[in-house]
Amino acid sequence: MxxxxxxxxxxYGSKIAVDRISLxxxxxxxxxxxxxxxxxxxxxxxxxxxxxxxxxxxxxDGMEAATExxxxxxxxxxxxxxxxxxxxxxxxxxxxxxLKGLPKRRAGEKAKxxxxxxxxxEAAGNKIKTYSxxxxxxxxxxxxxxxxxDILVLDEPTAGLDPKExxxxxEVIQEYGKKHIVLLSTHIVSDIEHVAGNILMMKRGQLxxxxxxxxxxxxxxxxxxxxxxxxxx
Amino acid sequence: xxxFGILVKYEWKKLLQKKLVRIAILVVILLQVFMNLSFxxxxxxxxxxxEDGNVIQTGGRSGYEKLMDDKEDAKALxxxxxxxxxxxxxxxxxxxxxxxxKYAEIHSMVRAMSGEESREFTGEELYGVWxxxxxxxxxxxxxxxxxxxxxxxxxxxxETPFTxxxxxxxxxxxxxxCVGTGMLLVMxxxxxxSGIFAEESRLKTSNLILCAKNGKNPVYLAxxxxxxxxxxxxxFVLYVISFAFQFYFLGTEGFHAILQQDIVYxxxxxxxxxxxxxxxxxTVFIGVxxxxxxxxxxxxxxxxxxxxxxxxxxxxxxxxxYIPKRFRILSWLWHFIPTGILGTGEFYDGRLFQFLGISIxxxxxxxxxxxxxxxxxxxxxxxxxxxxxxx
Numbered sequence: 001m002x003x004x005x006x007x008x009x010x011x012y013g014s015k016i017a018v019d020r021i022s023l024x025x026x027x028x029x030x031x032x033x034x035x036x037x038x039x040x041x042x043x044x045x046x047x048x049x050x051x052x053x054x055x056x057x058x059x060x061d062g063m064e065a066a067t068e069x070x071x072x073x074x075x076x077x078x079x080x081x082x083x084x085x086x087x088x089x090x091x092x093x094x095x096x097x098x099l100k101g102l103p104k105r106r107a108g109e110k111a112k113x114x115x116x117x118x119x120x121x122e123a124a125g126n127k128i129k130t131y132s133x134x135x136x137x138x139x140x141x142x143x144x145x146x147x148x149x150d151i152l153v154l155d156e157p158t159a160g161l162d163p164k165e166x167x168x169x170x171e172v173i174q175e176y177g178k179k180h181i182v183l184l185s186t187h188i189v190s191d192i193e194h195v196a197g198n199i200l201m202m203k204r205g206q207l208x209x210x211x212x213x214x215x216x217x218x219x220x221x222x223x224x225x226x227x228x229x230x231x232x233x
Numbered sequence: 234x235x236x237f238g239i240l241v242k243y244e245w246k247k248l249l250q251k252k253l254v255r256i257a258i259l260v261v262i263l264l265q266v267f268m269n270l271s272f273x274x275x276x277x278x279x280x281x282x283x284e285d286g287n288v289i290q291t292g293g294r295s296g297y298e299k300l301m302d303d304k305e306d307a308k309a310l311x312x313x314x315x316x317x318x319x320x321x322x323x324x325x326x327x328x329x330x331x332x333x334x335k336y337a338e339i340h341s342m343v344r345a346m347s348g349e350e351s352r353e354f355t356g357e358e359l360y361g362v363w364x365x366x367x368x369x370x371x372x373x374x375x376x377x378x379x380x381x382x383x384x385x386x387x388x389x390x391x392e393t394p395f396t397x398x399x400x401x402x403x404x405x406x407x408x409x410x411c412v413g414t415g416m417l418l419v420m421x422x423x424x425x426x427s428g429i430f431a432e433e434s435r436l437k438t439s440n441l442i443l444c445a446k447n448g449k450n451p452v453y454l455a456x457x458x459x460x461x462x463x464x465x466x467x468x469f470v471l472y473v474i475s476f477a478f479q480f481y482f483l484g485t486e487g488f489h490a491i492l493q494q495d496i497v498y499x500x501x502x503x504x505x506x507x508x509x510x511x512x513x514x515x516t517v518f519i520g521v522x523x524x525x526x527x528x529x530x531x532x533x534x535x536x537x538x539x540x541x542x543x544x545x546x547x548x549x550x551x552x553x554x555y556i557p558k559r560f561r562i563l564s565w566l567w568h569f570i571p572t573g574i575l576g577t578g579e580f581y582d583g584r585l586f587q588f589l590g591i592s593i594x595x596x597x598x599x600x601x602x603x604x605x606x607x608x609x610x611x612x613x614x615x616x617x618x619x620x621x622x623x624x
Contacts, residue, residue: 098447
């Protein structure tokens with residue numbers, strides 16, 4: 001199981017949002033850190049095949065990004081999680097399951113399991129527009145996990161979650177990362193320092209750090225803040 | 234239900250859950266009902282001149298009363314031949330004042346056939362003038378010799394003298410409802426379908442769809458199927474409303490009445506009922522075409538308001554522009570602009586489309602053209618949706 005990213009670049013006019021990033025990701029949780037505007041979301045959207053890279057390539061076990069095979073092993077929670085306000089939570093998950101190609105029976109079972117896992121059982125029959133921000137975020141996490149994806153891409157997944165939900169979420173992700181590739185993007189260091197076995201740090205579209213972070217290296221947050229001294233881009 | 238069936242089910246749900254769509258459906262249905270009941274809001278006053286030339290009001294009738302009187306009078310003429318005997322009977326009737334115009338249906342037909350208000354025709358003269366007028370109409374349309382020969386052969390199947398059949402419901406639909414229904418349908422589709430792709434971007438759900446296994450071809454196909462079905466059902470429901478009201482008030486009789494009793498200069502050897510069904514069929518094809526057009530614009534412009542404006546704006550603009558028949562190909566192509574073709578004038582139009590030695594009338598060509606254009610739009614939309622990632 002290998003997600004291969006080879007000299008991936010994204011350029012908007014003269015602005016380079018992602019600059020020749022190359023890396024290979026295997027099983028485990030990979031924490032992507034970077035300030036707002038560092039290029040994290042652009043990078044993740046390219047991994048999900050939503051955005052076409054200006055240069056370079058992305059593949060998973062030989063399957064090019066954006067192909068049907070690649071998309072069938074992908075789970076994605078975008079930063080701005082979109083939903084249909086008049087769908088119920090359950091309907092939304094069943095629709096997403098059909099989009100992901102799950103057989104009907106499996107879709108029903110999986111939706112039920114994830115509704116319970118994300119503590120949405122009571123609200124599953126209510127319209128999403130009545131959900132709180134945290135509930136919507138949990139629904140977003142549930143839809144990303146529907147197809148048991150080999151590659152799980154989570155962009156700012158803890159936004160809107162309360163402290164208890166954040167802890168619960170970290171546990172789920174840690175467990176999930178044992179068998180799959182999880183790429184988790186955030187600008188909150190505490191979200192990933194306990195769960196990510198591999199840290200990726202982005203600044204101005206470039207990868208400025210990659211590798212595990214052990215206690216011998218000191219405090220990750222201090223290191224992170226030091227990298228971004230001088231303010232935002 | 235397979236994945237595609239589930240996707241179609243949820244696309245319907247997305248469409249019908251929108252408040253704007255529900256309001257648009259309700260408004261269009263109310264307008265269609267209003268169009269069919271507008272006669273109830275009319276009032277008719279009749280006048281006559283006395284011996285001194287003074288104008289005297291002789292009576293007044295509500296729209297409903299007049300309609301029922303007209304229906305009764307027209308039914309009394311059922312099965313009568315429009316021949317010498319009928320013309321003489323009519324002349325005698327109009328020599329005296331009567332508050333009821335009992336021969337209105339035949340009088341207006343004879344007036345239209347001869348192109349003159351009053352003249353003492355024999356039956357033979359009347360049908361001679363009628364044929365001459367049709368030939369003049371062919372010349373004014375700049376028809377070729379081949380086209381004229383085609384229609385003259387077709388007209389041999391129109392039996393003269395005409396036999397009048399009561400067909401008021403079918404006539405009302407053909408004369409008053411087809412164009413309006415077509416315009417209401419286009420407006421409905423513009424409002425309801427222009428957001429079908431653009432909404433996914435606005436709600437930010439396109440991110441989830443585009444990276445899912447079935448997010449490309451199957452989703453595009455599900456949306457297209459739902460949009461085209463919506464267009465088809467829209468046409469169907471609007472016509473059902475017209476049929477229901479007209480048949481309720483005027484009865485269902487007259488499907489087999491010849492078209493010329495309503496559209497006298499038409500060379501088509503068909504019945505009024507067939508003409509209505511042809512218009513219904515063309516409206517269905519227009520519904521499918523306009524659905525695809527609104528959806529492709531929604532995809533291309535990525536903005537529902539812009540897409541809606543283009544569809545409605547084009548419909549309004551094209552209804553104001555007339556291209557003279559002397560620009561033969563251009564005016565011929567232009568008259569296929571949807572909704573324009575639904576006017577009764579289409580039954581006069583003798584221009585033919587020649588394909589592999591076969592002559593196809595405009596009314597036969599329109600569904601083929603709309604079907605092909607729908608397929609082209611489907612292909613263009615699919616190509617854009619499936620191939621292009623966001624850049």
